[in-house]
Amino acid sequence: MIQDIYPSKLRNEYFNYDIKENDYLLVFDKDGKILAGEDEGKAVFLKGKDISDDAVYLFSVDETKFFLKIGNQEIRKEGYDYYSIRDARDRFSKKDVFIIFTGYHLWKWYSDNQFCGKCGHRLDLKESERALVCPECGNTIYPRINPAVIVGVIKGDSLLITKYRTGFAHNALVAGFAEIGETLEETVAREVMEETGVSVKNIRYYKSQPWGMAQDLLVGFFCDVDGDGQIHMDENELKYADWVKREDIVLQPNNLSLTNEMMKLFKENGLSHEE
Ligand SMILES: [Zn+2]
Numbered sequence: 001m002i003q004d005i006y007p008s009k010l011r012n013e014y015f016n017y018d019i020k021e022n023d024y025l026l027v028f029d030k031d032g033k034i035l036a037g038e039d040e041g042k043a044v045f046l047k048g049k050d051i052s053d054d055a056v057y058l059f060s061v062d063e064t065k066f067f068l069k070i071g072n073q074e075i076r077k078e079g080y081d082y083y084s085i086r087d088a089r090d091r092f093s094k095k096d097v098f099i100i101f102t103g104y105h106l107w108k109w110y111s112d113n114q115f116c117g118k119c120g121h122r123l124d125l126k127e128s129e130r131a132l133v134c135p136e137c138g139n140t141i142y143p144r145i146n147p148a149v150i151v152g153v154i155k156g157d158s159l160l161i162t163k164y165r166t167g168f169a170h171n172a173l174v175a176g177f178a179e180i181g182e183t184l185e186e187t188v189a190r191e192v193m194e195e196t197g198v199s200v201k202n203i204r205y206y207k208s209q210p211w212g213m214a215q216d217l218l219v220g221f222f223c224d225v226d227g228d229g230q231i232h233m234d235e236n237e238l239k240y241a242d243w244v245k246r247e248d249i250v251l252q253p254n255n256l257s258l259t260n261e262m263m264k265l266f267k268e269n270g271l272s273h274e275e
Pocket residue numbers: 116117118119120121134135136137138139
C-alpha cells in the first residue's frame with residue numbers, strides 16, 4: 001500500500017523549522033497540481049534554494065525534510081512540470097506518491113483555510129503546533145481528516161466488486177464517508193445498503209490507510225452478506241456492482257490502495273466466512 005515505504009519512515013511530528021537550501025520544497029498550483037521533474041520514474045522536487053517565498057515545514061522522510069510553498073508567487077522551472085495528483089499516482093515511485101499525497105492533503109488544508117470562518121480575518125500560522133490561528137478572535141483551526149470506509153462484502157467465494165460512475169476507472173469496493181453521529185460499523189452497513197441494496201453482518205476491521213488525495217483516512221472492513229445478496233445498484237454513484245468469483249477478480253494496475261490489497265487478499269487466499 002501507499003504508506004508501506006519501509007525501511008523509510010514518514011515522520012509527521014510538527015516542528016517550526018526554517019527551510020534550508022537543500023531541503024525539499026513541494027509546490028502546488030492553484031488547482032492542486034504538483035510541480036516535479038522526473039528521473040527514471042522518480043519524482044524530483046524543488047529545493048529551498050529555488051525560492052524566495054515563504055515555506056512551512058510539512059514532514060520528513062527519514063532525515064529528509066519537506067516543506068510546502070505558501071504565498072502566491074508562481075514558480076516555473078525548466079525540466080519541471082505540474083502534474084495532477086491522479087497523474088502523479090500513475091507516474092512516480094510509491095514513496096514519491098506517498099510524499100505527494102501527504103503533501104497534497106496538507107496543501108489542501110492550508111489552501112482552504114486562509115481566512116477565519118468566524119470573523120473573516122486572515123489567519124496566521126501557529127508556531128507551536130500544526131494549526132492556524134485568527135489574530136482577531138483567537139479561533140484555532142486544526143488539520144482535518146475525513147474518515148471513510150472501504151468494504152469487502154463476501155458471499156461464499158465471491159466478493160462484491162464495484163466501479164464508480166465517475167473518476168477512478170478500475171475495479172473498486174463499496175466505499176463511503178462516515179456521517180456525523182454514526183460508528184464506522186454503521187457506516188459500513190449504511191454505505192453497502194445505499195450503494196448496492198445488500199444487507200451485511202459479521203463486520204470486522206481489516207486495516208487502515210492514509211489517503212491524502214481525498215483528505216481521507218480509509219478504514220477497511222470485511223463483512224458477510226446477510227440474506228440472498230440481491231443487488232439494487234445506486235446508479236448515481238456506481239456504473240457497476242456485481243458478485244465476482246475469486247478467480248475472476250481483476251485487480252487495479254498497481255498495489256497502492258487499501259482497496260486493491262483487500263481484493264488481492266480475497267482473490268489469492270479467500271477469507272473465512274460464517275459457514
Ligand atoms: Zn476570527
